[in-house]
Amino acid sequence: MSWIIGISALALMALIAGLILGFAAIRFRVESDPIVEQIDSILPQTQCGQCGYPGCRPYAEAIANGDELNKCPPGGQATIDKLADLLGREAKPLDAAHGEEDIKKVAIIREDECIGCTKCIQACPVDAILGATKQMHTVIADECTGCDLCVEPCPVDCIDMVPVEPKPERWKWQLEQIPIVEMNHLAELGQTQANGSNEAETTKQQQVNG
């Protein structure tokens, strides 16, 4: 008799649990979130192709489908960390096979050498080069992502990738990078006024680093 009770108790519990589960499965269905969009918004959008995909969005799609996170040198470790955070995966160091993290650069066309072939215009993924056939081209510096894809197609090698110039209003308080300025006439001033006790040697600039 007792086994009947046991089985029917289990069956009853299973029935109730099943009902709850069924309800929950319908009521709390999770809409698939546009994860590709989120990944894409983290990527640096240089469209440089160093990851092996033609652009950032294709790489975002590839990541969503399980590709490694560490193939984006322009984004660097910060991007990898953010992606790892978003996707709950392990953050790996940047895959050196795809290149290394570099300082920000911008393309500059040496305009007197440009022959107006338009090849760089076609190569630019963000349409940041202006010009027309047989006309000199120029780069819109603010739109340039520094992907360097225009360098290779140029038949006359007139495109340089130059580091972005620091501007006071975008300076990042790197006190230790301020160059030492030698002011020799002042050293003399100090020396004469301190009765020669002050050596004229150039003191190494000391800095407080944050």
Added chain:
Amino acid sequence: MAIEITATSRLWNFPGGVQPDERKSPANLQPIQRFPLAPMLYIPLRQHAGAAGELCVAVGDYVLKGQPLTIPGVDNGLPVHASTSGTIKAITEHPLNHPSGLSGLTVHLQPDDQDAPYPHQPIADIHAISQREVLQHLQQMGIAGLGGAGFPTARKVAGARNIDALIINGIECEPYIVADDRLMREHAAKILRGCELLQQLTSAKSVIFAIEDNKPEAINAVATAIAETSSTTIANIILRVIPTKYPSGGEKQLIQILTGKQVPANGLPADIGILMQNVATAYAVAHAIDVGEPLLERVVTLTGEALHHPGTAWAPLGTPVEYLLQQSGFQPSKHQRVIIGGPMMGYTIANLQVPVTKTTNCILAPTASELTPADAEMACIRCGACEQACPASLLPQQLYWHAKAQDYDALKQHHIVDCIECGICAYVCPSQIPLVQYYRQAKAEIREQAIEHQKAEIARQRFEARQLRLEREKEERLEKHRRAAEARKAAQAARAAEAPTSPSAADTKPSAGKGTNAAVQAALARAKAKKAAQEQPDSSASIGPSAAVQAAIERAKAKKAAQAAAPEQAEPVADKGPSAAVQAAIERAKAKKAAQANAESSQSAEPAPENNTQSDKQDAIAAAVARAKARKAEREQAKGNTESQNNAAENERKGKQN
């Protein structure tokens, strides 16, 4: 909501704050001096918060005192003026008066010691013209906030509507600085005139003049001047004496002390009906309107024990710091620091050639025993002293951990942008941690990230737009091909209909050939003519250039071939390696020869059409100039955009003290 302050209403307090040694004397004992002009003035084009204007003078020009050197650019910046009469010797990059030590475009003006003035343009009655015109005048006069951030005064006034109280900030809470103190003692009447003008411009209901209680002479001078001014010219002016505490001169802190209200986060004082101006700004406003002379000089405190004669001086904008220091008997020691601003918020400069700008209120040259440099940074012991002292009620210690971990999201959550960088946290820290430096770096990084993010967004949009365009073009091409094919088919069908006797499609061509022969011929001829027409100008127009182009292409090709050859050589399996390399070398040599030949020919060709090339050159120069101008305009516009984003940051930095 309305703010009603009377002379006897209570004063509030802000949390935290410290009372460092003031050390205002001996610099405040001497009257404001006037030194002879420096041998060279360096006037940077950008001296205020915002974009630089456009140059309107050239090297070699003779300029008069007060003559504008730039005209405001697209974003309503401020012009800069010649601080005295003289000759412009150069316009080049020169070290800026900025903590970064970076350089910027600067006009080098050699004074002729004549001080020949540019015509003054005073405004006799500001009620006679509209408020907009008065503000425009202030802009033309280059008036910026002289307290610290250098925000254009005209824009600040224009942005303020429904002002209950105009606060005139004479606090000057930072140690050492006495520029405003001396100005108030000596020119109280003119400052009050500035208050009157500002009140009329903003239609503020009342004016609150705030001075810290450690400046009794200045308080006396201002009180006397207020008593002498008839109450009809300035309505409801009150003098408030504030207890001495750093940083009560900060805009937000002073508002809290006077009104008990807080400026809402991400907001402006105008949001709670308050406009604040520095005393020196009020003076400059009075000068610009009554005298009609632009902002050409300011009071600079020269202090510190490394100076023999500390004091204050009227320094023409652009005077090198070194010159002022020398005039005050500068005695540099081994690890000399030269600080622009006070000891709490000022920055050190590496190069003494930097000029005095509109925001330079103090040059401090302390000895090492006077202000001991910080020791090595030690571990944070969570003592909480920084939190007790923070005037913005932040959690400096938490910010420090997050800044060290570069956790920018957490930093934003802890309101790092509301940090006014007053330096109190680092001042009280027993572990000598340069906290403010951490925050500045983190803030700069956050700002940079925001800019980068925006740039990335634009890049993404442009990339997607391009993809779309390429897609569309491809489709259009296909469509065109399809149409053409259809047209051909239709034509064939028509022809087939025309020649119903033809038995099969295979026979269509030869048979149709006859029928449409003439038409086809005509079309071919047309195409040929067109091609010829296209080719003609090319070939005829520039044989020389095309040769050069050819040579350039060949050079590049040779270079590429050499590059390609190099890895091949490295490959051990390639027995052809050496031969390939030889080939490449031969090719290179050939290309070189060809290039040389070309060059020779072009050289020999050059002298003949000299006139021609000259005019060409001129044309090219003109074109290049036009291009450069266009680019500059573009860049400036873009910069203006980023600037406007930075405005929030600038506003908050406005909370700097005098």
Added chain:
Amino acid sequence: MSFYIASSPHNHQRRTTATLMNIVLLAMIPGFIAQLYFFGWGVLFQLGVAIAVACACEALCLMARDRSAMMGLRDNTAIVTAALLAVSIPPLAPWWVIVIGTLFSIGVVKHLFGGVGQNIFNPAMAGYVLLLISFPVQMTAWLPPASLASNVPSFLDSLHLFLFQYTSEGYSVEQMRRIDTGTLLDAVVMATPLDHIKTQLSQGLTLGEATQHQQFTGIAGMGWQWVNAGYLLGGLVLLQQRVIQWHIPGAFLGALAVCAIIGSVFAPDYLPGLNIHLFSGATMLAAFFIATDPVSAATSNRGKLIYAALIGVLVYLIRSFGGYPDAVAFAVLLANLCVPVIDQYTRPTTYGYQREER
């Protein structure tokens, strides 16, 4: 020549961590002298060994972590930890007890968590708890106050006891703890006032009967009241020097006092009163020297009040209803655990985020 680049601020309030710690150490002297007077030379040995071991351990840990040992030792935090631990344990506890405790405090609680400023627990109290749990016999073997003891160990005897647990004549610590009741046969082993009360109450006696014992002279028991008074004096010096704020000692003593008053009103026969709670055990040491450890305490003033009040209540609860006679160490550790939560909910409102009051 060139110029010196530094970040603002360029002036500094000259009080370093090392200075603060030195003041703390100096402020401990009155209480320490009282302890020395009433409980013999043992305290001195404990302190010496603790400081030596702490410095050595700190240096080793720093070197293992690739830090400069000299720089780390200079801040004196290790010495403060050692001193707090040394005055907390019975003066004649064997030498290896203090060695194990100090090693755990410095090596595990401080450096494994990341060194100065990173430890979530008070190192001295964590070391104390380790010892109390592991070696209950040694850790409760307090000597009677000197005036009550039948045998007062000399300096050399104390050293002998500290090293070998018996004097050169062969008396054990257990014998040294007997108090003079006139007849040798009737000798009782000494316990601390709190311990004594706890045992007596558990045997069904009332508080009045428990405090009949001869050590309960003065307000809270001979010796202990003076030790506590000494630490109170030192604490007041710290307050006056602004090394600590009033919030933690105030809230801690206040909460403990309120609990004690309520307790003695409702059950005067079974719950000790204000005097016992405030002037017995480690109350004053905890109020001014232990709970105020900035690293493991809450940060904001409001947070400090909550944190210290929590310690006060916990101390009272554990003393009155728990298994241990004194409870400062447990209470402090439990409150340490709550600090992150307290800090989270006592964040000051940043300027500009205040709700507009109308």
Added chain:
Amino acid sequence: MSNEYATLSKDGLWENNPALVQLLGLCPLLAVSGTVTNALGLGIATMLVLVGSNITVSLVRNFVPNEIRIPVFVIVIATFVTLVELTMNAFTYGLFMALGIFIPLIVTNCAIIGRAEAYASKNAWPKAGFDGLMMGLGFAAVLVALGAMRELLGQGTLFDGAELLLGAWASELRIQLIQFDYPLLLAILPPGAFICMGFLIAGKNWLDLRRKEKLAKQPIAKAQRARVTTVN
């Protein structure tokens, strides 16, 4: 194929050890690791349940709808736990009494349901069984190591009370390594378990770090860069 089994063993025993890395099943781990014997008993019991549940889950995985897989897994696990409990009750009564509630509590051991969900429900039964075995072994190994550490510090012995698990002959196994006058009681108490566990995890991480540093940097193969745009 063998490679896969090697990976499974490496994962279970070291790389992805349920106790040291995944930090699963800490409740019984910390509660009953006072002596080696207790630890070994619980370790074996957990391992048996893990192997049984993994194989069963793997076998039924294709018949179980996704929505109710977890209740099914729990029932499977509960069955095996009950089996093990009854077995221990029959053959090692002393240990059964010593472990007490922690045997039924194996049901809630996250390591078990974790493996069922993460591995067994996606792989064929031989692999799932092997995975269960290796994870179980890894778990048991940590338990025994922890038990040894605590027993040694707290009592100075090893295999005290082994007869409860292995029969009367095993009382010979007891080793008195150190004779403490005053043992470190803390090691036997629950806080000691946490502290010892912390040291074990730290030790594992330290070994891993050292091994990683020793590994020479491998040459990097340059990856192909994609052109975003076509060059005509």
